Amino acid sequence: NAGVTQTPKFQVLKTGQSMTLQCAQDMNHEYMSWYRQDPGMGLRLIHYSVGAGITDQGEVPNGYNVSRSTTEDFPLRLLSAAPSQTSVYFCASTLGDPSRGELFFGEGSRLTVL
């Protein structure tokens, strides 16, 4: 039972570098999303997808890109990392409408931008 798998778990970047956080789920969930978690703040939605080929912005999308070419995968791209993007990132998925079903989270990816 893999559930939601995120890689890498830890990453250190220099300002201006690019990278991709990977997220894969094996539950055939339609809805996938990315959140960031910062100290003293609740999780905030970055981008989400309601199905393959469909993505939309969340609360804090600036500096991040996403794509959804398959049902299983939902990578998050940082094109030019900034120190403000230092955070813990969580991928989450659910079968249908996130307001109705249980949201399953990955284990998180801790990113530090120097």
Added chain:
Amino acid sequence: KNQVEQSPQSLIILEGKNCTLQCNYTVSPFSNLRWYKQDTGRGPVSLTIMTFSENTKSNGRYTATLDADTKQSSLHITASQLSDSASYICVFDQTGANNLFFGTGTRLTVIP
């Protein structure tokens, strides 16, 4: 503005004791209220999910309550165990919006 505030920020209790965590909200209208448990270095895991029309929902030693009049939710943990040490987060999904509003969490430490 939709907000979710949790109290206390942190709490230390003795093993075997009960505790209650609070969540005040202004999210309106909302469809569901959820409580999550997040162990250090792990992702949140669902404890309870209840609709806006429910008053209480239990999951073993965890009981969530909702008071729509005071706009408060509580998570009550009975007979605490060392494994209950974690952060507990309340979450509201605003009706019709593709977004969830997360509280900042309460960090619970259970000591022997």
